[in-house]
Amino acid sequence: MPVTAVTTDPENLTLTLVADFAAPVERVWKAFTDPRQLERFWGPPGWPAIFTDFEFTPGGSAKYHMTSPKGESSRGGWEFLEIDPPRGFSVLDTFLDEDGAPLDGFPSMRMVFGFESADGGSRLTNTTYFTSAEALEQTVAMGAVEGSTLAINQLDAVLQDLRDYALGKGTRTELLDDTHVRITRLIEGPRDLVWRAHHEPELLKKWMLGPDGWQLTVAEVDARPGGTYRYHWEHDGGGREGFGFEGESLLVDAPRRSVTTERMSGTDGPSTLNDLSLYEEDGATLITLLIEYPDKETRDMILATGMADGMEASYARLESAVISV
The missing domain is CATH 3.30.530.20 (START domain)
Structure with a gap:
């Protein structure tokens, strides 16, 4: 499986996922920056993501929703902060309501996606920065570790020709x-x-x-x-x-x-x-x-x-x- 580690650091208020792929950095970059490819793996099994907006430029935004088999829905949005092809990009990740507004009671997080060559392929390091220990604990309690692992482990099927x-x-x-x-x-x-x-x-x-x-x-x-x-x-x-x-x-x-x-x-x-x-x-x-x-x-x-x-x-x-x- 691509994901090799998911760690939390309460002292630095971070959640970090590391995954290795048998594909060049440029190919992994494409998977994360093409919304049609991204939605094939961003949601964990049973919660596929659909990106309805994707303005990939600093200051631009993306919106997506995930739907469970029983019809429950979860919505999120990204504000693109920095873009450095193909080495990485960062976003402000926010839970959204049905009207696209930030969801009360849920944290916003800065996420940094970093891509580098490693062992003939590439490595993803995805670090999420929280504003408080409570926000980190809340996100982990919602299943972020398990969900992100299942989601990113789907990426191998995307990186290869079908x-x-x-x-x-x-x-x-x-x-x-x-x-x-x-x-x-x-x-x-x-x-x-x-x-x-x-x-x-x-x-x-x-x-x-x-x-x-x-x-x-x-x-x-x-x-x-x-x-x-x-x-x-x-x-x-x-x-x-x-x-x-x-x-x-x-x-x-x-x-x-x-x-x-x-x-x-x-x-x-x-x-x-x-x-x-x-x-x-x-x-x-x-x-x-x-x-x-x-x-x-x-x-x-x-x-x-x-x-x-x-x-x-x-x-x-x-x-x-x-x-x-």
């Missing part, structure tokens, strides 16, 4: 913690079509089949916030009991992101939270599915069913039966 990053890796499963799993798969096709393939019943029935021998016989989808969906699979040869899943759409931001609940049909068991994001680069689309399980036991039980293998079979069909048509 195809180079995903080449030959198929469907990848990463255990982020006891209850969160991230699944990624590159699809050779445009994001709009990949989005449609996830939400239109006639397209879903062409690819979301899992292992050979199964058919998706029911695909009912109301892809609106508050809408519901239901899937049911049957085995071609019979003799094996069918199964299904159902849930509700919580968040829809077409064609970029959708969040749904999911539980097995006909059961009262706990549901998962499925956060689907699509990112397109040069005609290829990276699918990222962040799954939140109710507990570690449920996570391990579902992964042990061979879920990732079934998803890879389905994604392969997505490319061959839908995207290539």
Whole structure:
């Protein structure tokens, strides 16, 4: 993982993150100063950032918001203080309300981003300066250490060409913690079509089949916030009991992101939270599915069913039966 250290210094009122990357300084600089690349990693998993303003000049400002899978929102703004390409820049970082005004009761902080060559790649040193010990403690208590680590650890996927990053890796499963799993798969096709393939019943029935021998016989989808969906699979040869899943759409931001609940049909068991994001680069689309399980036991039980293998079979069909048509 890129992040090598996150330290607090109560005496000097600082929080410092250090991360190393196998990419030149100029490439890392570009990732932090292009808002479309920055928003791919600035928010931690499940809280992606969207930058609505980005005036990258001394005295200019940037505004962004992050939205959780359940629709909670956090907003922030930067005032650019100093810019020294490609060695670094500094900002005044402020929590904002829905109207873009500073949020009462929350601190403003000076953040310094420094980039330097290191071990054939580059090193980021990000130091945040606080005005009081209380402000430092408040920010740490809000999860700044964990959140910033998870966020910056996503940067490797941004620094590489998308195809180079995903080449030959198929469907990848990463255990982020006891209850969160991230699944990624590159699809050779445009994001709009990949989005449609996830939400239109006639397209879903062409690819979301899992292992050979199964058919998706029911695909009912109301892809609106508050809408519901239901899937049911049957085995071609019979003799094996069918199964299904159902849930509700919580968040829809077409064609970029959708969040749904999911539980097995006909059961009262706990549901998962499925956060689907699509990112397109040069005609290829990276699918990222962040799954939140109710507990570690449920996570391990579902992964042990061979879920990732079934998803890879389905994604392969997505490319061959839908995207290539």
